[in-house]
Amino acid sequence: SAVISQKPSRDICQRGTSLTIQCQVDSQVTMMFWYRQQPGQSLTLIATANQGSEATYESGFVIDKFPISRPNLTFSTLTVSNMSPEDSSIYLCSVESGTFSYNEQFFGPGTRLTVL
Amino acid sequence: DAKTTQPNSMESNEEEPVHLPCNHSTISGTDYIHWYRQLPSQGPEYVIHGLTSNVNNRMASLAIAEDRKSSTLILHRATLRDAAVYYCILRTNDMRFGAGTRLTVKP
Numbered sequence: 169s170a171v172i173s174q175k176p177s178r179d180i181c182q183r184g185t186s187l188t189i190q191c192q193v194d195s196q197v198t199m200m201f202w203y204r205q206q207p208g209q210s211l212t213l214i215a216t217a218n219q220g221s222e223a224t225y226e227s228g229f230v231i232d233k234f235p236i237s238r239p240n241l242t243f244s245t246l247t248v249s250n251m252s253p254e255d256s257s258i259y260l261c262s263v264e265s266g267t268f269s270y271n272e273q274f275f276g277p278g279t280r281l282t283v284l
Numbered sequence: 285d286a287k288t289t290q291p292n293s294m295e296s297n298e299e300e301p302v303h304l305p306c307n308h309s310t311i312s313g314t315d316y317i318h319w320y321r322q323l324p325s326q327g328p329e330y331v332i333h334g335l336t337s338n339v340n341n342r343m344a345s346l347a348i349a350e351d352r353k354s355s356t357l358i359l360h361r362a363t364l365r366d367a368a369v370y371y372c373i374l375r376t377n378d379m380r381f382g383a384g385t386r387l388t389v390k391p
Contacts, residue, residue: 201379203381210381260328273320275329
């Protein structure tokens with residue numbers, strides 16, 4: 169299993185500013201994922217971050233808006249840039265226990281972002 | 285990507301079994317069927333997964349149809365703590381969530 173922590177747990181930000189969310193894992197993992205969960209909705213995959221390579225973004229998400237860093241096998245950051253109220257969501261990171269599609273994923277507790 | 289269809293919501297009484305259905309008629313031969321649940325104010329947590337055969341673990345059982353076009357998550361004795369949104373997901377390389385089923389457990 170993997171234990172994941174996220175910082176901050178919540179934040180209230182002003183329109184036009186940026187927020188960087190940190191994700192720390194207690195073990196080395198190859199694949200990390202970032203998700204967004206808008207109020208009352210399901211999770212939407214933003215991007216996949218592998219250490220040593222550029223993040224792969226899903227349709228509708230771009231690097232300029234959601235830059236991701238993955239400096240090592242236990243840490244990643246997601247920045248929400250030039251925020252607007254529509255960015256108010258819970259942002260979650262997750263890791264995979266292996267490299268196969270039958271491996272389970274472990275999720276962090278999420279970062280609740282409110283943009284005013 | 286193959287899609288899943290789940291009822292929006294279900295209700296159960298405490299200590300009774302719960303059968304949560306999932307349809308996935310476009311499943312491919314290499315898709316694993318995963319179930320996750322999300323308790324209030326928490327990130328999703330893994331429940332169970334399978335490929336072709338029925339699976340049991342300490343949390344639940346997974347019954348997979350012979351043609352793999354549907355599956356059922358079985359909670360043998362629902363508790364109040366099992367109230368959550370349950371997601372049925374077909375896994376290829378990454379994991380994409382559908383709308384899920386919101387399970388309410390009544391005392």
